[in-house]
Amino acid sequence: MRWGILGAAKIARTDLAPAMQLARGTELVAIATRNAAKAAPFQALTPGLRVHENYDALLADPDVDAVYIPLPNDLHVEWSIRAAQAGKHVLCEKPIALQADQIDSLIAARDTSGKLIAEAFMVAHHPQWALVRDLLAQGVIGRLEHIEGCFTYTNRDLGNIRHDPAKGGGGLRDVGVYPCITARMATGAEPTRLRSDIRYQNGVDIFARVWADFPDFTMSFYCGMMQQRRQNMIFHGQDGWIELTAPFNGPVYGDARVEWLSDGRLHMERFNNVNQYALMLENFAASAETGTPFACPLELSRGNQAMIDAIFAAAGSSTS
Numbered sequence: 172m173r174w175g176i177l178g179a180a181k182i183a184r185t186d187l188a189p190a191m192q193l194a195r196g197t198e199l200v201a202i203a204t205r206n207a208a209k210a211a212p213f214q215a216l217t218p219g220l221r222v223h224e225n226y227d228a229l230l231a232d233p234d235v236d237a238v239y240i241p242l243p244n245d246l247h248v249e250w251s252i253r254a255a256q257a258g259k260h261v262l263c264e265k266p267i268a269l270q271a272d273q274i275d276s277l278i279a280a281r282d283t284s285g286k287l288i289a290e291a292f293m294v295a296h297h298p299q300w301a302l303v304r305d306l307l308a309q310g311v312i313g314r315l316e317h318i319e320g321c322f323t324y325t326n327r328d329l330g331n332i333r334h335d336p337a338k339g340g341g342g343l344r345d346v347g348v349y350p351c352i353t354a355r356m357a358t359g360a361e362p363t364r365l366r367s368d369i370r371y372q373n374g375v376d377i378f379a380r381v382w383a384d385f386p387d388f389t390m391s392f393y394c395g396m397m398q399q400r401r402q403n404m405i406f407h408g409q410d411g412w413i414e415l416t417a418p419f420n421g422p423v424y425g426d427a428r429v430e431w432l433s434d435g436r437l438h439m440e441r442f443n444n445v446n447q448y449a450l451m452l453e454n455f456a457a458s459a460e461t462g463t464p465f466a467c468p469l470e471l472s473r474g475n476q477a478m479i480d481a482i483f484a485a486a487g488s489s490t491s
Contacts, residue, residue, distance in 0.1 A: 172456040173236045175201040175229045175259075177250060179209035180241035182264065187239055187291075188216055190448035197452050203229035226250065230257035237459065239291070240264060243332055244339030248273050255284040260459045262451075264291050266344045267469075271477040278469050287459040288469060292352055294419055295467040296450040299429050299442045303406065303413055304357050311433040312408030315358065319407070320350035320392035322419055324400040329373065333396060336374035343369075343376050343479055347394035349419045350381075351478045353404060355471070360385045362478055369486040372397070381482050400424070410434075 174191055176183050179202060191199040201221040202213050210222045223229040230238070230253065237260035240250050247263050254261045267290040268274045281288040294300055307315060324346065326333055333340045355361065364384040369376045378395035404418040411432040421427025427442040458465040 172196060172260075172452075172459065173198050173200045173234055174239055174452075175199075175203065175223075175232060175235035175237070176213070176239045176241070177203050177226050177229060177254075178240075178242050179204040179206065179213065180264075183239065183241045184212050186448050187241070187452075188213055190446055190452055192216065193446055194449040194452035194456075196456055197449075201229055201232055201235055226253075230254055230259060235259060237262065237287075237455070243335075244269060244344060245337065248277060251277055251288055252280045255280045255286045255288055258284070258286065260286045260455070261288040262291050262455055263288070265348055265472075266290075266339070266476060266479070267472055268476055269339045269344070271473050271480050274469055274473040274476060278473070281469060287455065287465065289455065289458075289465050290467055290469070290472040291451065292348075292467045292472075293447040293451045294349060294353055295356060295471075296454050297442070297445060297447040298450075299415060299418070299421075299427060299440075299445075300353060300356060302429055302440060303415065306413055306431060306433075307357055307406065311431065312406065312412055313410030315388045315406060315408050317388055317407045318350075318354050318358075318390040318392075318405065320354070320390070320404045320418075321394065322346040322349050322402045323393070323395045323398040325398065326396045334373060334375055341375035341377070342394050342396040343379050343482060345396060346419075347379055347381070347392075347482070348475060348479060349402075350390075350392040350394065350404065352467075352471075352475045353418060354390055355474060355478070357406070358385070358388070360387065361474060362390070362481070365478070365481045365485045367482045367486040369483070370395075376483075379482065379486070383478075 203223040238254040240263040362383040366382040368380045370378040377397045380393045383390040404415045406413040413431040417424045417427040422443045430439045
């Protein structure tokens with residue numbers, strides 16, 4: 172699968188472009204950016220890379236099969252649809268939309284064009300989450316009672332796009348989506364009631380606490396972008412527990428382990444040799460080319476965005 176990238180965002184440079192070098196059957200062939208300096212690192216990684224000066228030119232490139240979109244959040248829906256209409260498969264950064272109902276237009280564009288459109292939730296492809304899902308399904312910790320999670324990092328640069336409310340900034344859309352998507356993936360359940368407390372600064376959420384009721388268990392998590400970085404997920408059952416020490420971006424964050432207590436014994440499996448971005452790209456290509464079900468279809472993304480929407484609504488209006 173021959174890839175083009177719309178824009179030269181940091182995540183494309185540090186994670187996705189290198190993963191395209193590792194993923195089987197994957198090649199980065201083009202990037203669209205007017206800034207030659209931003210294109211240079213991609214050209215160093217991929218000699219012969221074509222640089223288009225605008226996004227439309229890349230979409231018109233006949234040698235591009237699929238497009239990765241790491242643009243500002245408010246542009247995701249528009250350019251995902253335009254890319255599919257141009258005959259390209261689309262892998263778009265999260266959040267793929269700013270409201271759940273916007274994803275309906277993406278589903279329609281996918282079904283009309285016949286092209287795969289999906290949100291780049293790399294965690295959906297990480298084997299540690301497949302293990303957690305299997306452990307829960309097998310009942311190794313008994314009845315699941317509660318999930319706890321957190322995801323925080325530090326970004327105090329007020330000029331950064333994550334601090335821009337007009338661009339869909341804020342911590343919930345950036346990192347709060349991960350406790351939501353992983354809890355929903357691991358259990359197959361959807362929340363029935365939500366409570367939240369959100370702290371805003373300059374119009375964007377910088378810290379949020381969330382309490383969720385699911386049909387058979389409860390969940391609580393916090394997320395933020397002005398705190399020391401930390402991430403963790405715990406699934407607590409009647410007879411044991413499962414803990415992920417780097418659930419979202421290990422081993423960049425730290426030692427990626429799944430530990431679980433079952434039948435009074437502690438078990439552990441490490442996952443430090445996994446590139447979840449490369450796995451996502453390989454699975455995306457397989458799904459686009461053969462119709463194999465993708466681990467994170469737009470319907471799963473819509474449910475996640477609905478949960479984020481509900482979290483915002485439960486906290487009431489924002490205060491800057």
